[in-house]
Amino acid sequence: MSALPRTAPATSDGRAAYYERIGRQNMAPLWESLHALVPPHPRPKAVAALWKWNEVRPLVMQAGQLISAEEAVRRVLILENPGLPGSSSITSTLYAGLQLILPGEIAPSHRHTQSALRFIVEGQGAWTAVNGERTTMHPGDFIITPSWNWHDHGNATVEEGGEPVVWLDGLDIPLIQHLDAGFAENHSASTQAVVRPEGSSWARFGHNMAPVRHRVTDPSSPIFSYPYARTREALDALYQRGEIDAWDGVKLRYVNPATGGWPMPTMATFMQFLPKGFQGKTYRTSDATVFSVVEGHGTARIGEQQFRFEPRDVFVVPSWQPVQLASVDDAVLFSYSDRPVQAALNLLREERL
Numbered sequence: 078m079s080a081l082p083r084t085a086p087a088t089s090d091g092r093a094a095y096y097e098r099i100g101r102q103n104m105a106p107l108w109e110s111l112h113a114l115v116p117p118h119p120r121p122k123a124v125a126a127l128w129k130w131n132e133v134r135p136l137v138m139q140a141g142q143l144i145s146a147e148e149a150v151r152r153v154l155i156l157e158n159p160g161l162p163g164s165s166s167i168t169s170t171l172y173a174g175l176q177l178i179l180p181g182e183i184a185p186s187h188r189h190t191q192s193a194l195r196f197i198v199e200g201q202g203a204w205t206a207v208n209g210e211r212t213t214m215h216p217g218d219f220i221i222t223p224s225w226n227w228h229d230h231g232n233a234t235v236e237e238g239g240e241p242v243v244w245l246d247g248l249d250i251p252l253i254q255h256l257d258a259g260f261a262e263n264h265s266a267s268t269q270a271v272v273r274p275e276g277s278s279w280a281r282f283g284h285n286m287a288p289v290r291h292r293v294t295d296p297s298s299p300i301f302s303y304p305y306a307r308t309r310e311a312l313d314a315l316y317q318r319g320e321i322d323a324w325d326g327v328k329l330r331y332v333n334p335a336t337g338g339w340p341m342p343t344m345a346t347f348m349q350f351l352p353k354g355f356q357g358k359t360y361r362t363s364d365a366t367v368f369s370v371v372e373g374h375g376t377a378r379i380g381e382q383q384f385r386f387e388p389r390d391v392f393v394v395p396s397w398q399p400v401q402l403a404s405v406d407d408a409v410l411f412s413y414s415d416r417p418v419q420a421a422l423n424l425l426r427e428e429r430l
């Protein structure tokens with residue numbers, strides 16, 4: 078056993094000088110930061126926040142007059158958490174942005190190791206191409222762009238019925254940044270070759286069936302568009318059959334039909350229905366969650382704060398903050414989080430109060 082004295086240097090002056098000396102050797106005293114480094118429960122820097130669609134929409138549309146999709150590559154307004162300034166993050170691991178594509182525009186093809194989800198907020202006519210297949214976007218659709226898949230976005234011309242289209246981009250950018258595992262490249266062509274007709278991946282995997290010789294080689298879902306009509310139908314059918322949870326309302330998670338797992342390895346996505354007058358019980362979970370309101374009005378009580386939400390608003394719940402959801406009329410909420418990462422690392426904790 079060591080005979081060294083257990084006491085720290087006696088005076089705070091002595092300590093300050095000592096910290097200065099060790100600092101020059103790129104060392105620091107753990108005992109000053111232990112509590113913050115190993116907190117008794119999550120202490121996120123991210124805070125609860127709400128982006129009101131009626132305030133945000135005109136600003137998104139103004140971006141359409143300032144820069145083309147071609148020049149911008151991705152014409153997106155980042156939704157940055159006020160507790161994480163300068164980080165381009167909505168939570169410590171997740172990114173959110175509102176992307177605008179005008180009629181006739183192309184957002185050129187590229188790929189990156191970051192996984193992306195698109196949740197369509199407004200407008201008709203746009204498409205996205207992933208892995209050789211295009212899909213038309215409709216409000217409420219959930220679309221994935223898995224890691225390292227070529228993807229380009231486009232929109233029909235006005236004559237063809239194209240409207241300005243806005244979607245919520247959810248990416249794992251901050252997580253990949255923490256891991257220093259970001260790679261990206263541009264395609265040689267602005268749009269990738271389309272090799273399969275629209276609807277092919279849905280025909281193969283969208284009906285609780287799979288091609289007989291399909292082998293799982295990819296952790297991401299072979300379906301890259303989950304249409305809102307199907308999601309809404311499922312929520313409605315469950316509600317009609319009395320499947321209501323006191324905390325969540327009727328809540329489903331999106332699945333990779335080939336594995337039963339998450340659509341992508343780093344982000345979980347959910348859709349939930351809160352019937353008119355629903356008063357949810359309080360819960361908290363360690364996966365900070367971003368919500369996009371699809372239908373209805375209501376409130377999200379997050380910690381001590383109360384947020385009123387309307388269709389197309391976006392709000393974020395930090396890790397471990399108590400949440401209580403309530404609806405004025407029938408409401409539908411889309412959400413995403415880093416749950417697959419926390420679950421894989423056996424870190425996920427939930428409390429239903």
Ligand code: GTQ
Pocket residue numbers: 151153173174176189193228246248
């Ligand atoms: O559409 O590929 O909001 O690469 C941020 C980074 C969208 C995209 C974003 C991206 C994209």
